[in-house]
Amino acid sequence: xxxxxxxxxxxxxxxxxxxxxxxxxxxxxxxxxxxxxxxxxxxxxxxxxxxxxxxxxxxxxxxxxxxxxxxxxxxxxxxxxxxxxxxxxxxxxxxxxxxxxxxxxxxxxxxxxxxxxxxxxxxxxxxxxxxxxxxxxxxxxxxxxxxxxxxxxxxxxxxxxxxxxxxxxxxxxxxxxxxxxxxxxxxxxxxxxxxxxxxxxxxxxxxxxxxxxxxxxxxxxxxxxxxxxxxxxxxxxxxxxxxxxxxxxxxxxxxxxxxxxxxxxxxxxxxxxxxxxxxxxxxxxxxxxxxxxxxxxxxxxxxxxxxxxxxxxxxxxxxxxxxxxxxxxxxxxxxxxxxxxxxxxxxxxxxxxxxxxxxxxxxxxxxxxxxxxxxxxxxxxxxxxxxxxxxxxxxxxxxxxxxxxxxxxxxxxxxxxxxxxxxxxxxxxxxxxxxxxxxxxxxxxxxxxxxxxxxxxxxxxxxxxxxxxxxxxxxxxxxxxxxxxxxxxxxxxxxxxxxxxxxxxxxxxxxxxxxxxxxx
Amino acid sequence: xxxxxxxxxxxxxxxxxxxxxxxxxxxxxxxxxxxxxxxxxxxxxxxxxxxxxxxxxxxxxxxxxxxxxxxxxxxxxxxxxxxxxxxxxxxxxxxxxxxxxxxxxxxxxxxxxxxxxxxxxxxxxxxxxxxxxxxxxxxxxxxxxxxxxxxxxxxxxxxxxxxxxxxxxxxxxxxxxxxxxxxxxxxxxxxxxxxxxxxxxxxxxxxxxxxxxxxxxxxxxxxxxxxxxxxxxxxxxxxxxxxxxxxxxxxxxxxxxxxxxxxxxxxxxxxxxxxxxxxxxxxxxxxxxxxxxxxxxxxxxxxxxxxxxxxxxxxxxxxxxxxxxxxxxxxxxxxxx
Numbered sequence: 001x002x003x004x005x006x007x008x009x010x011x012x013x014x015x016x017x018x019x020x021x022x023x024x025x026x027x028x029x030x031x032x033x034x035x036x037x038x039x040x041x042x043x044x045x046x047x048x049x050x051x052x053x054x055x056x057x058x059x060x061x062x063x064x065x066x067x068x069x070x071x072x073x074x075x076x077x078x079x080x081x082x083x084x085x086x087x088x089x090x091x092x093x094x095x096x097x098x099x100x101x102x103x104x105x106x107x108x109x110x111x112x113x114x115x116x117x118x119x120x121x122x123x124x125x126x127x128x129x130x131x132x133x134x135x136x137x138x139x140x141x142x143x144x145x146x147x148x149x150x151x152x153x154x155x156x157x158x159x160x161x162x163x164x165x166x167x168x169x170x171x172x173x174x175x176x177x178x179x180x181x182x183x184x185x186x187x188x189x190x191x192x193x194x195x196x197x198x199x200x201x202x203x204x205x206x207x208x209x210x211x212x213x214x215x216x217x218x219x220x221x222x223x224x225x226x227x228x229x230x231x232x233x234x235x236x237x238x239x240x241x242x243x244x245x246x247x248x249x250x251x252x253x254x255x256x257x258x259x260x261x262x263x264x265x266x267x268x269x270x271x272x273x274x275x276x277x278x279x280x281x282x283x284x285x286x287x288x289x290x291x292x293x294x295x296x297x298x299x300x301x302x303x304x305x306x307x308x309x310x311x312x313x314x315x316x317x318x319x320x321x322x323x324x325x326x327x328x329x330x331x332x333x334x335x336x337x338x339x340x341x342x343x344x345x346x347x348x349x350x351x352x353x354x355x356x357x358x359x360x361x362x363x364x365x366x367x368x369x370x371x372x373x374x375x376x377x378x379x380x381x382x383x384x385x386x387x388x389x390x391x392x393x394x395x396x397x398x399x400x401x402x403x404x405x406x407x408x409x410x411x412x413x414x415x416x417x418x419x420x421x422x423x424x425x426x427x428x429x430x431x432x433x434x435x436x437x438x439x440x441x442x443x444x445x446x447x448x449x450x451x452x453x454x455x456x457x458x459x460x461x462x463x464x465x466x467x468x469x470x471x472x473x474x475x476x477x478x479x480x481x482x483x484x485x486x487x488x489x490x491x492x493x494x495x496x497x498x499x500x501x502x503x504x505x506x507x508x509x510x511x512x513x514x515x516x517x518x519x520x
Numbered sequence: 521x522x523x524x525x526x527x528x529x530x531x532x533x534x535x536x537x538x539x540x541x542x543x544x545x546x547x548x549x550x551x552x553x554x555x556x557x558x559x560x561x562x563x564x565x566x567x568x569x570x571x572x573x574x575x576x577x578x579x580x581x582x583x584x585x586x587x588x589x590x591x592x593x594x595x596x597x598x599x600x601x602x603x604x605x606x607x608x609x610x611x612x613x614x615x616x617x618x619x620x621x622x623x624x625x626x627x628x629x630x631x632x633x634x635x636x637x638x639x640x641x642x643x644x645x646x647x648x649x650x651x652x653x654x655x656x657x658x659x660x661x662x663x664x665x666x667x668x669x670x671x672x673x674x675x676x677x678x679x680x681x682x683x684x685x686x687x688x689x690x691x692x693x694x695x696x697x698x699x700x701x702x703x704x705x706x707x708x709x710x711x712x713x714x715x716x717x718x719x720x721x722x723x724x725x726x727x728x729x730x731x732x733x734x735x736x737x738x739x740x741x742x743x744x745x746x747x748x749x750x751x752x753x754x755x756x757x758x759x760x761x762x763x764x765x766x767x768x769x770x771x772x773x774x775x776x777x778x779x780x781x782x783x784x785x786x787x788x789x790x791x792x793x794x795x796x797x798x799x800x801x802x803x804x805x806x807x808x809x810x811x812x813x814x815x816x817x818x819x820x821x822x823x824x825x826x827x828x829x830x831x832x833x834x835x836x837x838x839x840x841x842x843x844x845x846x847x848x849x850x851x852x853x854x855x856x857x
Contacts, residue, residue, distance in 0.1 A: 087821065090601040116602045273691045276799050277711055463825075467816045468624050471803060478801035482712050501623075 026367060028358045029062045035356060036068035036096035039344075039413040040085040043405045045072040047100075051408025052376045060367070063359045068096040083107060090116065095347030098356060100413035104154050105145065105341035109453045112153035118346040119151035123357040130364035131155065134417065141339045143518045144450035148458070155360045155415030156343040161423065162445060163438050164234065165218075165334040167322055168302050169294040172314040173200035181320045185225040188294075188323040192270040195293040203290075210293040211265070212272040214283045218296045219275050220477065223249070223258025224333045227325045230255070232449040234337045237470055239510055241449040244518075246510040250473045251495060251503065259480050259487045266481050276478060287317065296334075300423065303430035319434025321441060332444045339450060343415035363416045372416040375409040390425050400426045452513035461509050465502035472501060595831045599824035608824075615828035624803075625829070628812040631805060636786040638722045644782055646726045647733030648775060652763060654734065655741050670731025682796030685724055686711060712801040721797060721806070725790065740774040741767055773854040780848055780856050784841035787833040809833055 039047035047067040048054070058064050071088030086107050089095065095116060101107075108117045124131050135142040145156050174181060174191065177198050182188035192210035194200070201208060213219045217236040224230065229249035232240025239248050249255050265271050272278060272286070286292030287305045290312050295302070299319065309315040322330045346356050362368040374381045374388040380403075381388045390400070397403045404410040410422070424432070438444055454462055476494055480487040487494075564571065590605070595615055597608040619625050650670065657663040673681065688695050689710040697707040710716045748766050757765065791810035798806035809829060817826025841856075849855035 083821065087601055093604075111600070111602045114600060114602050273707075273709060276801065277686055277690070463820060463822055464618060467820055468622055471624060471800065471807075471815065474800035475803045478712065478799060482709065482801055484714070484801070 026060045026362055026365065027062050028355050028362070032062050032064050033352050033355055034064045034066055035098055035350070035352060035359075037065045037098040037100060038069045038085070038089050038096045039067070039100040039411070040069055040072050041102055041411070041413050042074045043402070044411065044413075045069070045074050047413075048408070051406075052379055053371055053408035056371060056376050057362070057368070061359055061362050063355060065098065095349055097347055097350040097352070098344055099347055100344035100411075100415075102340070102342040102412050104343055104345060104413075105156070105451065105453075108153035108345045109147035110459070112147055112151065112345070113149050116348055117153045118348060118350065118353055119149075119153060120155070120346070120357065121151050123353065124152065124361075127354055127357045128361035128364070130361050130368075134158075134364060138338075140450070140518065144339050145343075146453060146517060148453045148455045148513070148516070154343045154345040157340045157412045157415060158338070158417045159336045159340060160418040161336050161420035163299055163332070163435050164336045165296055165298050166302075166319045166332065166434050166438060167294070167296055168317055168434075169320050170195075170200070170292075170316065171318045171320075172316040173293060176200050176202075176314075182323050183321070184324045185326065188225070189265070189270070192265070192294065193268070196269050200293070201290045207291055208293055209272045209286050209291050210270045212278070212282050212286050212292045212295050213275060214280050214295075214297060216276050219262065219271060219481075221296060221333055222262060223255050224331050225323055225325055226254055226258035226261055227327055227329060228252055228254030228256070228258035230333060233451070234334065234448070237474070239449050241447060241514070244514075246449075246507060246514050248503075248507070250477065251498060256487055256491050259477065263481050263483060263487065267483060271481075276482075290315075299431040299434050300427050303428050303434065306428070306430050318430060319437060321437060322444065330441060330444060331446055332438065333446065335445045335448060337448050337450070340412065341451065342412040344413060360415055363414060369417055369419065372409060372411070372414060373419040373422045375404060375407045380404070380407060380409070387421070390422075395426055452510060452517050454509070454513055458509045458513055461502070461505060465506045469498060469501050469503055469506065472497065592827060592831055594824045595828040597824060599827075601821075601823070615825050616832070618825060619829055619832065624807065625809075625812055627804075628807045628809045632787055632789055632808040632810075634805075635718055635721065635789050635808060638718055639725060639789070640782060640786075642722055643726050643729070644779065646730040648737050648771075650730050651734040651737035651741060652767065654738060655767065656759060656763070667731070670734070672731070673728040674732035676728070678790070678792045678796060681724060681728055682793060685720065685797060689720065711797060712799055714802050714804040714806070717798065717802045717806045721794065724793065724797075736778060737771060737774060740771040744770040772852070776848050776852055776854040777856060780841060780844045783844040784837050786840055787837045 037047050046069040047065060049058075049065060049067065054065065069085070069089075070092050071085035073085060083101075083103055083106075086099070086101055086104065089099070090111065099108075099117075111117060112119065124135070141156075141158070142152070145152050145154065147153055169181070169191070171181070173195060177194050177200055179191055179194060180187070182191045195208050195210040196206065199206065199208070211219070211222075215236070217231065221230045229240055229247075229252055230237075232238040232249060237250070239246055241247075262271065266273075266275075272282070275282075278285075283292070283295060283297060283302070283305070288308060288311075302317065303319075305317050306315065308317075322332050324330045344360065346353060350356055363372050370377075370388055374390065375394075377383060377388070379391075380394045381390045383389075394400075394403060401410065404422075410418070427435075476485070476490070479485050480490070594605050594608065596610055596612060597605070598611045598614075599605065599608045654663060654667060657666070687693070689697070691697050691707040691709045694710075696710070701707065708716070710720060744767060748770075749762055752762050752766060787809060789808045789810065791808060791814065794806055794808055794811050795814065798811065810833075813826045813829045816822060817829065845855050845857065
C-alpha cells in the first residue's frame, strides 16, 4: 500500500517539476529512503507529505519523510505549547529519525549530550557543503547554536531581514490636532496627552487610548525611551549583551527611571488602563473602534490596519522613528533575530545519518532555499529576470504567510535560511515606507543576545534561580506601573532582594557560559 | 428478570437465604484453612457478576492512580525524560530542600491554604443554604427554572468563566465599574489589585459551583422521612422551626461527609481558573502551589521538582482528610470509613 502511495506521489511530483530540476544532481540516494519525522507547530500541527514543496523535495532528493508526530497541538503560548510535544515524544521512548520544531534548541542541547540526538559537527564538515559555507561566513551564529560540549545538535531556522517591530501612531490624529510627529520622548508624551485630552476621534468623549499594546511586555519596552533596557532578544524578559558583558535590563538604572515615568504615564491615563489584561485582540479592537493612538508592533501586520481608512474617515496609522531619550539616543530594541531556537535535529535511532545531513544540506542549496522560501515554481511563483516572483493569484489568496504554510514553505520546524525578498513582495506601502524610514538611521538596531548553552551544573543553578527571579521582577514591575509602590523608593530593597535570590550568582553563570560559547 | 422472585445476582432467592444461614452456622464452627479457600471460591463463583461490574473501576484505579505512583520516585531523582524514571540518578531530598528554601513556594502554600479557607468558609455553606431555600419554594415551575439557572455555570468551561469575569471587572467597560460609576465611585482595575483577587476568585467559584453542589443536599433533603414533618405540623411547628429541627439534623451526615471530602481537597485550588485570572501584579495573593508548579516545574521542564511539590501536596491533603475523618467519627459518628 505504501509503495503504491510513493509511486503515485512520485508521478505527481514529476508532472509538476520543471525540466531543469530533473537532471538529478541533487539526488542523495538512488534507492528512495524513508525517514520518519516529528514536526509540530501551532500553524501546522503535523508534518504532511502531501505539501507540494515536500513532493518536489522528495522528487529531487530521493528522501521520503513520513509523519510520526507525537503530541501534536496548536497552542501558541511561548513555552509549553511548543516543548510539550517534544517532551511527550521523548517520554514515549522512541525518537523519530528527524525532529523539527520551534523552541528546539534548549531541548536538543540538553538531551543531545545525553545521547538522544546525533552530534552534527563532523557530519556538517564532511557531508554538508552548503551549511558549512554558511557557518564559515557567520561564526557567531555557529557559536550560538552549539551545546555546552561544543557540538551542534540542530540545524536552525535563520530569519532574514532587519526590522521586526516599530513605533506606530495615528498620523491623521496628529494632523487633526495640528501636531508634529514626535521626535523626543518629551514630545511623545505631549502627543499622547493631547490624544487623551483633545478628543482627536471627535466623538465628544475622552475615550481615546493613547498608548496600547497587544503584548504587555511591549509596554515595558518603552523604558528604552529613558535609556533603559527591557528585553535582550526577541524572547521577552531575556538577558542582554553589551560589549561582551551579560546583564539584565531589569536591574539597570535606566530601567528604574523608565518605570517611574511609565507609572506616571499610567496614572495620567496615557497608557491603556487595561494593558495587562486586554490581551492579543487589543490592536484589532482599539484600532477598529477608532480608540487607539499609538503602539509598538510588527511592521507587516500593523501596516495592514490602514485598510480601515475605508471605514474610518482619514484613518492613517504610520510608523515613526523611536523617540530620542533625554540623553538624545534613539534605539529600536526589537529586531529580527539572526538565529531562532527553531529548526530540526537527527534522532539517535536514525540509520541513515549521512543521507539525513545531506538532506538538511539540500535546503541550504540554491534550489532548496528557494523551495523553502517561495514554494514551487509554476505553482506559487515564476522566475522573472532570474528572481522568484510570487504569482498574483497566489498573493490574492489571503494572508501570504498562511498560504505558504499550506504548501509547506516557510516552515520553522525546518532548518533553512530565510530570504527577506519573499516578504518584501507582499508588504504593503506603509510597511515599506516605515522600514525605509528606519533605514535612514543606521545605529537604530542593537545586538541581540543569542543565548547560551549550559553545562548540567550551570543548568541546575539557572533552574533554581531564574524562575523565581523572573517572577519577582515581573511582579514588582507591574506593581510599580499600577501604582502599588514607588520604584524610586523601593529600588535598593528590590536590588537587595534580587541578590538574595541569587541574581549575581546567575549572572556569573551566564557570563561563564557566554565566554565559553562565544570565546569572549 | 421479569420474575421478581427468581433472581438476586443470578441466584434464586431461596438459595441465597439458605446459603446465608449456612454461612452463619459455619462461622460458629471451628474453621479450617481449607474451608476458607473453598468458601471464598464459592463466593466468587456465586457473585461473579457483581465483581465483573466492579472491574472497570478497579482497572481505572490501577491504571490512572496506582501505576503513576511508580513515577513518584522522580521526586527523589535528578530526572531526565530521556533516561526515564528508572535510569535517572537518586539525589535524596534535594528537590524538597529547593522547595522549602524558595520564598515563593512558601508563599504559594500560604496562599493555597488561605484561598481554600475562604472557599470553605464561604463556598461550603453556599450550596447547603441554596438547597434549603429551594426546598422551601412551593411554585414548581419557578423552582425548576431557578434550579436550571443556578446549575448552568457549572457546565461552562473555565476559560469562558474567566473571560466573563475579566470583562465584568474591566475598569472601562465592565458592568461592576459601570454600576460603581452611577454612585460616583472611581473605577478600580480589580484584576491587578492583590487585595481584590481572593474575593473575586472565591466569589466566582461560588457562582460557578454552588448550584450544582446543591444537588447532593437536595437529594439528602428528599430522603428525610415525611412523617417527621407531618408530626411537626401536628405539634404546631412553623417552617423555620422544621428546617432547624428536622431538615438540618437529618442531612447533617451528608454535610459532614461532603466537608471531609472538601477538606481533602484543600490543597487543590482550581488552578486553571487562577492561571486565567492572575497576573504578575497579583502573584502576591493569587499564586497557589499548582500555579507555581506549573510555572517553575512544567514550563521550564523541571518535572522532578514538580513531582516533589505534588507529593508534598498529597501528603498534606492525606493528613488533613485523616484528621477530619477521625474528628468526625469521634464527635458525630459519621465518617467516610
